[in-house]
Amino acid sequence: MTTFLQFLIDVLSLGGAYALMALGLVIVYGILRLVNFAYGELIMVAGYTMYLVSGSGLPWLVMAAIAVLMAILAGIATDYVAFRPVRAKSVTAVLITSFAFATLLQNAALLFISPRPRNVPLPEVFSQTVEIAGVITPARNLITIAAAVILLALFSWLMRRSVLGIAMRAAATNFTMARMLGIPANLIISSAFAISGLLAGVVSLLWIGRIGAVVPGIGLEPLLIAFIATVIGGMRSLQGAVLGGFLLAFIDTTLNFTLPQDLLKFRDAFTFSLVILILLWRPEGLIKGPASGQRT
Amino acid sequence: MLEVEGLRVDYGAIRAVHDVSLTLAEGELVTLLGANGAGKSSTLMCIAGALPASAGAIRLGGQNVTAASPETMVRLGIATVPETRDVFPDLTVSENLQLGAYTRRKDTASVAQDRARLLEMFPVLAERAAQAAGTLSGGEQQMLVIARAMMSRPRFLMLDEPSLGLAPTIVDQIFQMIARLKAEGVTILLVEQNASKALSVADRAYVMRLGRIEAQGTAAEIAAATDLKALYLAG
Numbered sequence: 001m002t003t004f005l006q007f008l009i010d011v012l013s014l015g016g017a018y019a020l021m022a023l024g025l026v027i028v029y030g031i032l033r034l035v036n037f038a039y040g041e042l043i044m045v046a047g048y049t050m051y052l053v054s055g056s057g058l059p060w061l062v063m064a065a066i067a068v069l070m071a072i073l074a075g076i077a078t079d080y081v082a083f084r085p086v087r088a089k090s091v092t093a094v095l096i097t098s099f100a101f102a103t104l105l106q107n108a109a110l111l112f113i114s115p116r117p118r119n120v121p122l123p124e125v126f127s128q129t130v131e132i133a134g135v136i137t138p139a140r141n142l143i144t145i146a147a148a149v150i151l152l153a154l155f156s157w158l159m160r161r162s163v164l165g166i167a168m169r170a171a172a173t174n175f176t177m178a179r180m181l182g183i184p185a186n187l188i189i190s191s192a193f194a195i196s197g198l199l200a201g202v203v204s205l206l207w208i209g210r211i212g213a214v215v216p217g218i219g220l221e222p223l224l225i226a227f228i229a230t231v232i233g234g235m236r237s238l239q240g241a242v243l244g245g246f247l248l249a250f251i252d253t254t255l256n257f258t259l260p261q262d263l264l265k266f267r268d269a270f271t272f273s274l275v276i277l278i279l280l281w282r283p284e285g286l287i288k289g290p291a292s293g294q295r296t
Numbered sequence: 297m298l299e300v301e302g303l304r305v306d307y308g309a310i311r312a313v314h315d316v317s318l319t320l321a322e323g324e325l326v327t328l329l330g331a332n333g334a335g336k337s338s339t340l341m342c343i344a345g346a347l348p349a350s351a352g353a354i355r356l357g358g359q360n361v362t363a364a365s366p367e368t369m370v371r372l373g374i375a376t377v378p379e380t381r382d383v384f385p386d387l388t389v390s391e392n393l394q395l396g397a398y399t400r401r402k403d404t405a406s407v408a409q410d411r412a413r414l415l416e417m418f419p420v421l422a423e424r425a426a427q428a429a430g431t432l433s434g435g436e437q438q439m440l441v442i443a444r445a446m447m448s449r450p451r452f453l454m455l456d457e458p459s460l461g462l463a464p465t466i467v468d469q470i471f472q473m474i475a476r477l478k479a480e481g482v483t484i485l486l487v488e489q490n491a492s493k494a495l496s497v498a499d500r501a502y503v504m505r506l507g508r509i510e511a512q513g514t515a516a517e518i519a520a521a522t523d524l525k526a527l528y529l530a531g
């Protein structure tokens with residue numbers, strides 16, 4: 001029973017973080033049909049913002065809010081710098097500009113800050129543990145679960161109830177038709193990037209909370225996780241991204257619990273083998289998403 | 297109200313519209329006839345701002361809107377119903393209608409009024425308001441896209457093949473509704489392959505062939521010109 005509870009907490013906290021990562025990637029993909037390869041760098045931007053404001057003496061929550069805000073601004077900047085100028089011209093160009101923007105941000109961090117890890121302020125509670133029904137677990141796992149629940153609920157409310165959210169869902173199925181109803185393309189795309197930045201910012205706080213430091217390449221693993229989760233869940237579906245995130249966390253955690261110690265370092269090989277099996281079974285991902293939709 | 301002059305539309309190396317000029321006066325219902333591939337839809341999508349013009353000019357009430365984006369055209373009072381009958385399949389009927397009123401969403405009272413009026417005009421949509429639009433039949437989807445376009449309260453409505461693939465009774469209903477919109481003072485450009493139906497409601501007509509206007513005249517003149525039938529009845 002305690003093992004099960006331990007397992008459940010691990011799956012939910014890891015899955016919550018993975019789901020938020022995946023959602024941040026798929027919100028932009030759904031509308032533009034383009035993977036934003038600079039997504040990982042939004043996580044990095046929030047991390048370095050935490051490092052840069054760490055000496056300010058502000059309360060942690062204020063610093064965290066500044067970091068998330070910077071990630072949102074960096075998300076919107078991605079649209080203006082890497083996507084908007086070439087969006088209408090060529091898909092290949094956008095792929096390259098998004099890689100270039102990612103490299104630019106990473107190198108800026110290397111050059112102006114340091115290639116070495118930099119410490120990031122964490123609130124006391126991140127290093128504490130709590131005991132629930134005989135299970136001892138880090139408090140940040142519970143914080144991650146709570147953050148994921150709150151953000152997923154907020155996101156779902158936004159997409160279902162607000163005009164902007166409904167317009168974004170419409171634009172994700174048929175961008176041209178949405179524009180022919182007067183929905184401004186640029187507003188929709190910038191909003192998608194802003195939401196992507198918000199999710200990246202929160203993910204950054206949770207992700208960096210595990211290690212307490214930020215390095216220029218911090219965004220690579222979350223980008224990879226987000227990409228795999230969306231591929232499993234279905235690139236075109238928001239629910240798919242969330243499902244994919246939790247499923248990937250379930251696979252990872254199951255392997256953590258069951259693999260013998262000397263095989264554990266090969267965990268990723270097992271994970272990816274399972275991902276390949278899932279994709280052989282459902283090449284379009286678990287949730288197929290809307291039927292129509294050309295690249296815009 | 298609308299003036300199109302020397303319009304040319306290209307898809308890469310393929311020229312779909314060579315040289316199209318047409319005019320619509322306020323309150324007029326004009327139909328654009330022609331066989332498949334004559335360039336009717338390309339002309340319409342270009343006016344809507346969804347396709348770029350390679351040459352020529354589009355003017356709306358004297359203002360040059362040749363390079364305007366689709367969202368600008370809606371704000372200027374043009375609503376377009378494309379041939380592909382593009383409901384948003386995952387959104388409910390109600391949400392589809394809500395997005396139709398996007399440009400005047402702040403004006404909640406009159407939006408609600410229009411919504412009630414349109415649902416009265418299309419009772420089947422009222423019954424299915426909470427249903428995903430993708431589950432509607434073809435005819436119901438056609439009614440939804442027309443109702444959705446009307447939610448923007450357009451001065452000018454462009455309809456592309458509203459009768460395509462629908463059962464005759466539904467086609468009759470759609471044309472009754474087009475006549476009703478005309479009676480309400482909406483200027484309408486109607487692209488159709490169903491020439492006799494279109495000519496029965498239109499004031500004037502243009503006939504297109506291979507990207508050019510081949511003939512124009514009042515609906516009665518075009519309907520009487522037997523030599524033209526081969527051009528637009530081919531589809």
